[in-house]
Amino acid sequence: MANTDPSSPAKSPLSSTQAPLTLSFPFLREGSRVWERKPLKSGELPSPLPTKRTRTYSATVRATSGPVFKGVCKSFSRSQGHGFIRPSQGGEDIFVHISDIEGEYVPVEGDEVTYKVCAIPPKNLKHQAVEVVITHLNPGTKHETWSGQIISS
Numbered sequence: 411m412a413n414t415d416p417s418s419p420a421k422s423p424l425s426s427t428q429a430p431l432t433l434s435f436p437f438l439r440e441g442s443r444v445w446e447r448k449p450l451k452s453g454e455l456p457s458p459l460p461t462k463r464t465r466t467y468s469a470t471v472r473a474t475s476g477p478v479f480k481g482v483c484k485s486f487s488r489s490q491g492h493g494f495i496r497p498s499q500g501g502e503d504i505f506v507h508i509s510d511i512e513g514e515y516v517p518v519e520g521d522e523v524t525y526k527v528c529a530i531p532p533k534n535l536k537h538q539a540v541e542v543v544i545t546h547l548n549p550g551t552k553h554e555t556w557s558g559q560i561i562s563s
Contacts, residue, residue, distance in 0.1 A: 469528060469529075469531075470528075472528065472529075473526055473527065473528035473540045473541070474526065474540070474541065476526045476527060476528075477526070478524050478525070478526055479497060479498070479499070479524065479525055479526070479527065480497075480498040480522070480523070480524055480545075481495040481496055481497045481498050481504065481522075481523055481524075481525065481539075482495065482496050482498070482520060482521070482522055482523070483495055483496075483517040483518065483519055483520065483521040483522075483523055483544075483548075484496045484503055484519065485519055486506070486516065486517045486518065486519075488508070488516050488554075491507065491508040491509075492505065492506060492507050492508060493505075493506050493517065494506065495523060495525060495539050495542070504525070504527065504537055504538065504539045505530070505536070505537075505538040505539065506525070506538060506539040506542050507538060510525075510538070510539060510540045510541065510542050511542045511544075512541060512542060512543050513543055513544055514555050514556065515544055515547065515553045515554065515555055515556075516553070516554045516555070516556060517542070517544055518548060518551050518552075518553060519548065519551075520548030520551065521544050521546065521547055521548050522544070522545050522546035522548075523539075523542050523543060523544050523545060524542075524543050524545055525539035525540065525541060525542045525543070526539070526540050526541045527539060527540065528540045
């Protein structure tokens, strides 16, 4: 005959003792800070500029496979986290984000640099410098390392 015991596995509905599974997009990975965002203040807009951490894989591949350009650091603000490079071949100044600077020193005005370029979404009309490397420190200026140590060149 049929088993009439309510605690019988054959008659009880499937259930879990764990909390229900909830997914949100983008999916967060344990230990990943890529998708964590600080809450925006009232009236504050999120930055549209892709940084090294938020740039898509395809944009990174396109940027790193491009040619290397030379230029001179026009300005850079460590506190604001960005600056501009004046290309050696002339043209419009190129934006550079703090996360795209490779090496030990914070760039200052007059430093010679090499860089690659990456289009800035959403319209991809402007470019930003990526993989920026200081090739020659501007003589006679004080340079700071990322750790805060100041040296004279």
